Amino acid sequence: MIRTPANSSLSSGAVTCVLGACVLLAAVSAACGSHPTAPAANAPPVVTIAFQGAATCAPLPRKPCTVDLIAQATDPDGDPLHYAWSGCASGTSNRATCTIGRLATFDAVVLVNDDHGHTITVTATATGINHPPGVGIGYIVLLPTNSSTVDLLGNIADPDEPLCGAEYCVSAAASGACGPSAFLSCSCLAGLEVEVRRTATSGLCTVTFTLKDSWEEVGTPSITFDVGTLRQPVR
Numbered sequence: 475m476i477r478t479p480a481n482s483s484l485s486s487g488a489v490t491c492v493l494g495a496c497v498l499l500a501a502v503s504a505a506c507g508s509h510p511t512a513p514a515a516n517a518p519p520v521v522t523i524a525f526q527g528a529a530t531c532a533p534l535p536r537k538p539c540t541v542d543l544i545a546q547a548t549d550p551d552g553d554p555l556h557y558a559w560s561g562c563a564s565g566t567s568n569r570a571t572c573t574i575g576r577l578a579t580f581d582a583v584v585l586v587n588d589d590h591g592h593t594i595t596v597t598a599t600a601t602g603i604n605h606p607p608g609v610g611i612g613y614i615v616l617l618p619t620n621s622s623t624v625d626l627l628g629n630i631a632d633p634d635e636p637l638c639g640a641e642y643c644v645s646a647a648a649s650g651a652c653g654p655s656a657f658l659s660c661s662c663l664a665g666l667e668v669e670v671r672r673t674a675t676s677g678l679c680t681v682t683f684t685l686k687d688s689w690e691e692v693g694t695p696s697i698t699f700d701v702g703t704l705r706q707p708v709r
Contacts, residue, residue: 516551516553516588516590516591516592517549517550517551517592518588518592518594519547519548519549519550519553519555519586519587519588519592519594520547520548520549520550520594521545521546521547521584521586521594521596522545522546522547522596523543523544523545523546523582523584523596523597523598524543524544524546525541525542525543525598525600526541526542526543526544526569527541527542528541529541529598529599529600529601530600530601530602530603531574531600531602531603532602532603532604532605532633532634532635533574533575533576533577533602534634534635534688535688535689538573538574538575539573539574539602540571540572540573540574541571541572541574541600542569542570542571542572543563543569543570543571543572543582543584543598543600544568544569544570545557545568545569545570545584545586545596546568547568547586547594549588551588551590553588553589553590554588554589555586555587555588556586556587556588556589557584557585557586558584558585559582559583559584560583560584560585561580561581561582561583561597562574562580562581562582562600563582563583563584570582570584572600574600574601574602575602576602577602577603577604577689578601578602579599579600579601579602580599580600580601580602581597581598581599581600582597582598582599582600583595583596583597584596584597604634604687604689604691605632605633605634605691606685606687606691606692606693606694607630607631607632607637607642607685607686607687607691607693607695608630608631608632608685608693608695609628609629609630609631609666609683609685609695609697610628610629610630610631611626611627611628611666611697612627612628613625613626613627613628614626614627614699614704615704615705615706615707616704616705616706616707617669617706618706618707621706622671622672623669623670623671623672624652624669624670624671624672624679624701624704625667625668625669626667626668626669626670626681626697627665627666627667628665628666628667629665629666630642630643630660630665630666630685631695632687634687635687635688637685637687637688638660638661638662638665639660639661639662640659640660640661642660642685642686642687643658643659643660643666643683643685644684644685644686644692645658645683645684646658646668646670646681646682646683646684647681647682648670648679648680648681648682649679649680649682650677650678650679650680650698651672651673651674651676651677651678651679651701652670652671652672652673652674652679652681652701653670653671653673653679653681655670655671656668656669656670656681657669657670658683666683668681668683672701672704674701675701675702676700676701676702677700677701677702678698678699678700678701679698679699679700679701680696680697680698681696681697681698682694682695682696683695683696
């Protein structure tokens, strides 16, 4: 046993005695595994945004369209997560809807926090799109009263909206074995109709339309046919 006076100290390779009290050195304590491990720091959540379907839609001037999104979030510590959407979306769940009212890009922003001081912000971009109008012709014949005039009947074909009415029909022109002028009329009742004069009894005729949609976007579809194959309908 090592004895020391009350107000003295003695050190050896493994023991230090101060004021009569002996403690193991740090090297001995570490070797015995007596130091506790510090707790791991709380980690932030991991967040991404996915579209539930397409990231685009086709709005109309008075009719917005929507796209759906989901915030896919995980937390390494298992903390409960809280959501807040802004931009073109709103709500406090992990799912949201972005409303698009014009032909432009829109940002949907989600903030996710874990109640431990971590807030993650992620943005996804949706787009309002539009396609130019086309034409669908289902009937091409010679007029019963005039074998020199070709009659084309059909409808405006637009993938984004149903179109009918004179305001969507701008003009038509013909070339090749017909034309060059063409008479174009449109109505919701009769659809689209074009009359064009053929200039030969055989050969190809091309009729080109100029059409517009509700966004004033112009389409110039065309159709080509052989005037030599046309017949007058039975009267």
